Amino acid sequence: MINGNALEVEDLGDRNAPVIIAHHGAPGLSTRAEPKASWGALADRYRVIVFDARGSGQSGSAPPYTRGQWVADVDALREWAGAERIVMAGGSYGGFICLEYALRHPSRVRALLLRDTAATDGFRARARRRAEQMGRGVDLAELERMFTDRVIDDEDLRRLWLNIQPLYTHDDDPVTARAEPVTMRFHAATHRAVFGPDMPVYDVRDRLKEIACPTLITVGRGDWITPVEAGEELAAGIRDSKLVIFERSGHSPQIEERESWLATVSAFLHQIEGKQDQ
Known part of the structure; x- marks a missing residue:
C-alpha cells in the first residue's frame, strides 16, 4: 500500500544500484508496461522501478487523481525503495509528473529523463491542426472529445484511443496503427x-x-501532441538540460529509433555520473 492505495510495482535490477523511478504516460490508459519497455533496459546498471499509477492499470483506484497525489505516490515509492535521491524518468504525461516532482522535491532528484513531454497544455490547438494535416483517417470530433471529461465509460475510452492511435507514429502504418492495445487497461474515471x-x-x-x-529531453521530430517546440521550450527553461531530436520518430522514439535513443540516454547518464563523482 502506498498512501492508502495498492500499487502494482515491478522492481528491476540490483537493489544496491542507483534508483530510477519511471512514470508512465496517459493516466487511465497506460500501464507500467510502457516505462518497463522504455527504461527497463537500464536495469543492467540501475535499479529501475516501474509501476501502475493510482487509477491506472492493475493498481488501486482510490482518488484523488491529481498531479499532486501522483507526485506524493512517487515520493512514497522512493522512501519504500530506501533511496535518498533518484533519477526520475517519464514520457508524455509521465514527464509532467517528473517536472512536478523535481519542483516539489528538488533535493531528491539526481537527474531528469524527459521523453516527448511539455511544460504546458498550450500545444493542444496546434496538435489538432497537425492531426488534420496528417490525414490518417482520424475522426477529429472524437479526437477533441478524447481530451475532455466527456468520455462516457471504459469502453468508450478504448474506442476513442483506437481512433487517435494512427497519429502517434512517424510513418503511416495502418496495420500497426489500428492494432488493439494489448497492455492497456482503460479507466475512464481517471481520464476524466x-x-x-x-x-x-497545467503550466509550469x-x-x-x-x-x-x-x-x-528527447522528442520525435514527428510528435503530433508534444512536439519539438515543447521540447525546445523545456530546454530553454531548464538551465542544465540537453535536447535531442529523433528525426524518424513520432511520439515514441524509444520504440521507433530504439538503439539510438537508448544510446543517447545511456551516454547522458554516464556523463552525469562522472560529474557527480568528481
Whole structure:
C-alpha cells in the first residue's frame, strides 16, 4: 500500500544500484508496461522501478487523481525503495509528473529523463491542426472529445484511443496503427479527472528555471501532441538540460529509433555520473 492505495510495482535490477523511478504516460490508459519497455533496459546498471499509477492499470483506484497525489505516490515509492535521491524518468504525461516532482522535491532528484513531454497544455490547438494535416483517417470530433471529461465509460475510452492511435507514429502504418492495445487497461474515471480540472491549468513554464538537476529531453521530430517546440521550450527553461531530436520518430522514439535513443540516454547518464563523482 502506498498512501492508502495498492500499487502494482515491478522492481528491476540490483537493489544496491542507483534508483530510477519511471512514470508512465496517459493516466487511465497506460500501464507500467510502457516505462518497463522504455527504461527497463537500464536495469543492467540501475535499479529501475516501474509501476501502475493510482487509477491506472492493475493498481488501486482510490482518488484523488491529481498531479499532486501522483507526485506524493512517487515520493512514497522512493522512501519504500530506501533511496535518498533518484533519477526520475517519464514520457508524455509521465514527464509532467517528473517536472512536478523535481519542483516539489528538488533535493531528491539526481537527474531528469524527459521523453516527448511539455511544460504546458498550450500545444493542444496546434496538435489538432497537425492531426488534420496528417490525414490518417482520424475522426477529429472524437479526437477533441478524447481530451475532455466527456468520455462516457471504459469502453468508450478504448474506442476513442483506437481512433487517435494512427497519429502517434512517424510513418503511416495502418496495420500497426489500428492494432488493439494489448497492455492497456482503460479507466475512464481517471481520464476524466485529468482532462477535466487538471490539464487546463497545467503550466509550469515560469518555474522551469527552478530545476537545477541535469535534464535530458528527447522528442520525435514527428510528435503530433508534444512536439519539438515543447521540447525546445523545456530546454530553454531548464538551465542544465540537453535536447535531442529523433528525426524518424513520432511520439515514441524509444520504440521507433530504439538503439539510438537508448544510446543517447545511456551516454547522458554516464556523463552525469562522472560529474557527480568528481
